Amino acid sequence: YKGFIKDCPSGQLDAAGFQKIYKQFFPFGDPTKFATFVFNVFDENKVSLRGAFKLYDLDNDGYITRNEMLDIVDAIYQMVGNTVELPEEENTPEKRVDRIFAMMDKNADGKLTLQEFQEGSKADPSIVQALSLYDGLV
Secondary structure (H helix, E strand, O other), X not given: OHHHHHHOXXXXXXXXXXXXXXXXXXXOOOOHHHHHHHHHHOOOOOOOHHHHHHHHOOXXXXXXXXXXXXXXXXXXXXXXXXXXXXXXXXXXXXXXXXXXXXXXXXXXXXXXXHXXXXXXXXXXXXXXXXXXXXXXXX
């Protein structure tokens, strides 16, 4: 808290400041892209499934496509860098997205609705777990 007040005496945090904070948490990777996605979606100190859905739905059309999911997952992998050893079935963003879509895309139409995303996220909380770093930062 003291560090936040020192860096942001107005109580406001801009995108550059937000990216700086993420870089402190992920010094061995590049969190810039992911921090930008998160900053653009959240303006409150809460992470919700609806908010997480908005983060993944990059074009705001009400669906998450495989490419949108891949953009976000790739940004997360870039942010984490080599600090986390991932299992073979998730060691690339593409493999992770394939696993997520296999689990969530119940009607196999290549896109996720909010309902599919909510149900799948409850079954596998790790999908939105990465966003919890935002909780408490601003």
